[in-house]
Amino acid sequence: xxRLLVADDSETVLLMLQRRLEMxxxxxxxxxxxxEALDRLKEAGxxxxxxxxxxxxxxxxxxxxxxxxLRNSGSKIPVLMISAHLDAQEPDQMRKLGxxxxxxxxxxxxxxxxxxxxxxx
Amino acid sequence: MxxxxxxxxxxxxxxxxxxxxxxxxxxxxxxxxxxxxVDYEDDVSRYFQLELETERLRSAFILEQAAARATSANQKxxxxxxxxxxxxxxxxxxxxxxxxxxxxxxAAGLEQxxxxxxxxxxxxxxxxxxxxxxxxxxxxxxxxxxTDSVDxxxxxxxxxxxxxxxxxxxxxxxxTILVAIALIGGVLAALILFSGLINSMRAPLGRLVEGARRxxxxxxxxxxxxxxxxxxxxxxxxxxxxxxSLERDARxxxxxxRMKDDFVLTVSHELRTPVTVVKGFAEMLTEQRRTLNARQxxxxxxxxxxxxxxxxxxxxxxxxxxxxxGKLRIEPEPTPVRRLxxxxxxxxxPHFEEKDQQLTVSVEKDIPxxxxxxxxxxxxxxxxxxxANKYAQEGAQVRLAASQVGxxxxxxxxxxxxxxxxxxxxxxxxxxxxxxxGETQAVGGTGLGLAIAKSLVELxxxxxxxxxxxxxxxxxxxxxxxxxDGRPSRExxxxxxxAKAAQ
Numbered sequence: 001x002x003r004l005l006v007a008d009d010s011e012t013v014l015l016m017l018q019r020r021l022e023m024x025x026x027x028x029x030x031x032x033x034x035x036e037a038l039d040r041l042k043e044a045g046x047x048x049x050x051x052x053x054x055x056x057x058x059x060x061x062x063x064x065x066x067x068x069x070l071r072n073s074g075s076k077i078p079v080l081m082i083s084a085h086l087d088a089q090e091p092d093q094m095r096k097l098g099x100x101x102x103x104x105x106x107x108x109x110x111x112x113x114x115x116x117x118x119x120x121x
Numbered sequence: 122m123x124x125x126x127x128x129x130x131x132x133x134x135x136x137x138x139x140x141x142x143x144x145x146x147x148x149x150x151x152x153x154x155x156x157x158x159v160d161y162e163d164d165v166s167r168y169f170q171l172e173l174e175t176e177r178l179r180s181a182f183i184l185e186q187a188a189a190r191a192t193s194a195n196q197k198x199x200x201x202x203x204x205x206x207x208x209x210x211x212x213x214x215x216x217x218x219x220x221x222x223x224x225x226x227x228a229a230g231l232e233q234x235x236x237x238x239x240x241x242x243x244x245x246x247x248x249x250x251x252x253x254x255x256x257x258x259x260x261x262x263x264x265x266x267x268t269d270s271v272d273x274x275x276x277x278x279x280x281x282x283x284x285x286x287x288x289x290x291x292x293x294x295x296x297t298i299l300v301a302i303a304l305i306g307g308v309l310a311a312l313i314l315f316s317g318l319i320n321s322m323r324a325p326l327g328r329l330v331e332g333a334r335r336x337x338x339x340x341x342x343x344x345x346x347x348x349x350x351x352x353x354x355x356x357x358x359x360x361x362x363x364x365x366s367l368e369r370d371a372r373x374x375x376x377x378x379r380m381k382d383d384f385v386l387t388v389s390h391e392l393r394t395p396v397t398v399v400k401g402f403a404e405m406l407t408e409q410r411r412t413l414n415a416r417q418x419x420x421x422x423x424x425x426x427x428x429x430x431x432x433x434x435x436x437x438x439x440x441x442x443x444x445x446x447g448k449l450r451i452e453p454e455p456t457p458v459r460r461l462x463x464x465x466x467x468x469x470x471p472h473f474e475e476k477d478q479q480l481t482v483s484v485e486k487d488i489p490x491x492x493x494x495x496x497x498x499x500x501x502x503x504x505x506x507x508x509a510n511k512y513a514q515e516g517a518q519v520r521l522a523a524s525q526v527g528x529x530x531x532x533x534x535x536x537x538x539x540x541x542x543x544x545x546x547x548x549x550x551x552x553x554x555x556x557x558x559g560e561t562q563a564v565g566g567t568g569l570g571l572a573i574a575k576s577l578v579e580l581x582x583x584x585x586x587x588x589x590x591x592x593x594x595x596x597x598x599x600x601x602x603x604x605x606d607g608r609p610s611r612e613x614x615x616x617x618x619x620a621k622a623a624q
Contacts, residue, residue, distance in 0.1 A: 010394050010398075012394075012395070012398040013394055013397065013398055015398075016397075016398050016401040016402055016405075017401075019402075019405060020401060020405055023405060023408070023409075084390065084393070105393075105397075106393055106396075106397045106432060106436075109401075109404065
């Protein structure tokens with residue numbers, strides 16, 4: 001079963017993502033900010049997620065910072081960055097930091113599910 | 122404080138100085154001419170008197186001569202006459218002395234005459250009276266010297282009179298010239314004064330005109346240097362106050378405008394998350410149709426559909442707010458035209474099928490790639506197709522065509538729907554404007570789609586336009602530049618491909 005870690009600071013968005021992705025048959029772990037996301041990764045031990053979905057903007061620790069931390073620690077888990085500000089220069093910055101893919105917010109479900117499937121395989 | 126009289130004060134001062142100068146010059150000139158005339162008349166009458174007295178001296182001397190001759194014959198009888206003639210001569214000499222005045226030559230001439238006459242009396246008259254006739258040569262010499270002196274005095278007097286007349290003439294002429302020069306000088310001074318006055322106004326007035334032009338041209342930072350006469354410097358200060366107030370207003374307006382933009386941007390942004398969640402859950406419900414009864418499913422569908430509409434409106438508002446704030450960004454790249462047109466055609470096809478309309482996508486053979494942000498231009502095409510779909514009647518024909526026109530790619534979306542009137546065409550790209558006529562009123566939408574389409578096309582360096590024949594249909598076209606290395610894309614089948622909508 002494909003495991004996903006999803007981090008978003010909006011609890012309703014997080015719940016929606018969780019339910020929808022569970023409906024599609026994924027095993028979903030959630031976090032409401034970057035620090036919590038790193039905690040979940042530590043807790044997971046050997047059962048690391050196959051794909052990580054990160055909201056770029058989050059309190060305490062942003063998605064970008066989590067991404068930087070992950071890549072610095074040598075993790076190669078594919079990261080799907082979701083940003084509400086894709087019209088800025090962020091995509092370049094994100095790719096430089098090692099984001100596997102960036103997707104604008106609000107996203108189309110088909111688009112999001114397609115990307116996850118692609119990255120998980 | 123600097124002396125800066127007003128314009129009227131300057132004019133008054135100028136005129137006063139001018140009139141005073143002209144008055145003084147005129148009075149001095151007239152006085153001088155009068156004086157010259159009076160002096161001349163005095164001199165002339167004095168010289169005439171002197172001439173008269175000279176002639177009297179002459180006649181008195183002749184009488185004395187005659188008396189002296191007669192005395193030698195009849196001593197007693199003519200002694201008195203001799204004395205009388207001598208008295209007459211003395212009187213005339215005294216009066217003549219009064220008339221010589223300060224003229225040294227005349228006084229000397231008279232002196233000479235008197236002494237010569239005295240010499241004649243001593244040398245001729247006295248010996249005769251005593252009965253001794255003087256030597257003939259002596260008498261003639263003495264008599265001639267007296268006669269010569271009289272002639273000399275008369276001549277000198279005439280000469281003095283002529284001199285006096287010449288002097289008076291030349292004085293009159295000189296005075297007249299002086300007065301004329303002074304008058305011309307006064308007028309020149311006045312001209313200089315007035316031109317100075319005009320110049321003192323010209324520079325500040327010129328600055329004001331220049332400033333007003335710049336302000337009218339939209340440069341609200343324009344200020345003028347305040348200067349010149351009071352009236353003009355007051356005008357300058359008033360101009361600067363006006364510019365200050367205009368600039369203040371403009372700044373305030375910009376601030377309010379920015380606040381509004383920020384507000385719209387923030388609000389649409391904040392609205393997006395909850396709408397996304399509503400839509401997401403509603404869609405999830407509709408996908409779990411088996412677990413819902415018919416009414417629940419219907420409700421879920423309506424919620425999903427409305428959330429979707431709301432999301433579109435919010436996205437439109439956000440695009441517009443970004444466009445206003447200059448934050449609308451595009452990422453143009455060489456984009457294959459056929460693939461783009463077909464993707465949008467595919468995406469929109471279900472809507473056309475719903476209204477039983479026929480959508481034709483037609484792309485010119487060997488068309489070069491277009492320099493465009495595929496998502497954004499796709500959005501523009503989808504908007505134009507969506508309008509055709511919404512405004513055209515059921516069963517209408519809609520065509521999406523792309524072709525190369527010069528060094529640009531033209532996209533055209535045309536339909537055979539009701540079309541747009543001339544007035545409507547003028548406003549079709551305005552914000553919140555929607556076709557108002559008859560049956561089209563039922564069509565929903567924010568009225569922002571075409572305004573955004575225009576912004577996006579223009580951001581690409583392209584242009585969009587609309588034309589229509591009312592009752593026959595409408596065509597919206599826009600052009601975009603060809604990609605720099607825009608080779609014709611050869612994906613898909615070559616030649617004209619027309620994808621027919623499923624009937």
